Amino acid sequence: SQQGEEDPQALSIQEGENATMNCSYKTSINNLQWYRQNSGRGLVHLILIRSNEREKHSGRLRVTLDTSKKSSSLLITASRAADTASYFCAFTRIQGAQKLVFGQGTRLTINP
Amino acid sequence: GAGVSQSxxxxxxxKGKDVExxxxxxxxxxALYWYRQxxxxxxxxxxxxxxxxxxxKSGLPSDRFSAERTGESVSTLTIQRTQQEDSAVYLCASSLGGYSNQPQHFGDGTRLSIL
Incomplete structure (x- = not known):
């Protein structure tokens, strides 16, 4: 498959715990992005990491990228109930770079 | 409004009707993108x-699907002779340019149900 694969498909944790979601892909990429989707809404861009970067932070979010393993992870620290959403990784291939290829998403539930 | 708007x-x-x-x-x-979810x-x-x-147009699933865009503004996605498998949420996104390092900004989508 040319799509990204995300793991786990669903994750349920207690408020305050950390949540880690993983994304794997099979092609050479320009960059990888993470998006959040609340139920019934569009996607919201969270963070972009370039292929020559290994780690990036934004607030409570930490993203890593390992191009040798073709994988990325999204860590949300000190989770809150409002973090409940689906999270998608998306990447642009070196060829056809304008098109984002999405993973199937991880459904994250934060229990109060 | 400041965001992407879909209607x-x-x-x-x-089934069989056209939708826009x-x-x-x-x-x-x-840059403007259409996705199906x-x-x-x-x-x-x-x-x-x-x-x-x-x-x-490489992602259009069949010739029943077409889209147009007027300049750098509004776009319409048309599905002719709709089928039940067309039921989905159709999302539109835009970005500053067609560059891979630009984040895409999404509308809330159109939820299409074919009876």
Whole structure:
């Protein structure tokens, strides 16, 4: 498959715990992005990491990228109930770079 | 508004009818994308417009699907002779340019239900 694969498909944790979601892909990429989707809404861009970067932070979010393993992870620290959403990784291939290829998403539930 | 606007938000129609979905991108965004999202799934690329360049239609699933964009503004996605498998949420996104390092900004989508 040319799509990204995300793991786990669903994750349920207690408020305050950390949540880690993983994304794997099979092609050479320009960059990888993470998006959040609340139920019934569009996607919201969270963070972009370039292929020559290994780690990036934004607030409570930490993203890593390992191009040798073709994988990325999204860590949300000190989770809150409002973090409940689906999270998608998306990447642009070196060829056809304008098109984002999405993973199937991880459904994250934060229990109060 | 400042965001991507899509209309209608919901559309229910009978099999065989044509439907037209509309997207108003963020002002100044030259790139516009259409995606399809089936229930519980990721996004499936449909078509991409960038400025005055020929659109990338490589994701359109059949010749029943077409899209147009007027300059760098409104886009419409048309589905002719709708089938039940067309039921999905259709999402539109725009970005500053057709560059891979630009984040895409999404509308809330049109939920299409084919009876």
């Amino acid at each position: 209608p938000s919901n559309k229910v129609t009978e 979905l509309r997207c108003d991108p963020i002002s100044g965004h030259t 089936r229930l519980g799934q990721g996004l499936e690329f449909l078509i991409y417009f960038q400025g005055n360049s020929a659109p990338d």
